[in-house]
Amino acid sequence: MLSFLRAELRGLFELLLPPCCPLCGTLLKSGVGDAFCPACLDAFAPLDSACCPRCALPYPQPSGSDHLCEACLRHEPPFVWTRCLGLYEAKLREAVHAFKFHGKVHFDRPLARLLAARLETVRQDYRPDLLIAVPLHRQRLRARTYNQSLLLARELGRFWRLPAPARLLRRVRPTHSQQGLSGDDRRRNLKGAFALTQKLAGQRVLLVDDVLTTGATARECAATLLAGGASSVAVAVLARARLQKLQ
Ligand SMILES: [Zn+2]
Ligand SMILES: [Zn+2]
Known part of the structure; x- marks a missing residue:
């Protein structure tokens, strides 16, 4: 009844x-x-031009083949590849903003499903053992009340039946906003900002974040994970900014 x-x-x-x-x-x-x-969905700005396979930096030419960007050639990233749902533009930017800044936490599942579909091919070759979200410092978390990247990682984990531990990677030092900083300043700003709460034992990690701009945060997180015992790290983000390179 x-x-x-x-x-x-x-x-x-x-x-x-x-x-x-x-x-x-x-x-x-x-x-x-x-x-x-x-x-x-049509206005989600997919990244369909050639791009850097390591950091997903899109190239302005509509055609051409994927090749390493200057930043990745100069400083090899500690992650094996980066994939995104699309460019940080148009409706996808709007969706990410709403998800991140305007309390639209229920965007987690639909965005994660779209990202999972996008990752399906590459996941055939790189099967992660666990998903780790880029963490917020506790002060930032208190102000924002939720970490959108963790919500996303958890939904991906539910979808793929993989663990997405929340406290394994921690942001132990508050950092200034990365906006407006040069590549060197971004790296300095993030140095020692992350730490692991326990050692890893050779797992393949998929690092999850909402937006990738220069990749400095992903680099620092991936380096911390590798130093802590991860065998490799790949990066999945909702949106890739069409931006500058690391200097
Ligand atoms: Zn609509
Ligand atoms: Zn690159």
Whole structure:
């Protein structure tokens, strides 16, 4: 009787509150299962130009083959590859902003599913043992109340049935905003900012973050993970900024 009532109530809710695209409010077609409408998904700025396979820096030429960027040639990153859902532009930027700054924590599942689909091919060759989110310092976490990267890592973990431990990698030192800093200053700003709470035993790690700009944070996290016993680190982010290189 109770389950019957519950099903009836759910049906009533769906009738009263049909699912809408969280970005534009368009009514979603039932049965399709997408969390965003087709128009918003189309405007998610996929990275379909050639790019650097290590840090996903996109190149301006629409065609051409993938090759290492200058920053990765000069300082080899401690991670094996980077993949993103798309560029930090257009609707994807809007979605990441809403997820990160405006409390839209329920974007975690749809964004993680899209990212998982994007990673499916590369995951055939690189099967991670665990997912680690780029952590926030506790002061920042207190102000922001949640770490969007951890929400994302957990959803990916649920999807792939992999652990996504929250406290293994910690940000032990608060850091200034990376915005406006040069490559060297970014590296200095992050030096010693992360630590592991326990040693790893040769696991392959997928480091998860929302946005990758210069890659300085990912580099520092990956170096910490490798020093702590990870066998390798790859990086998955929602969005890649079309930006500068490390100097
Ligand atoms: Zn939409
Ligand atoms: Zn690169």
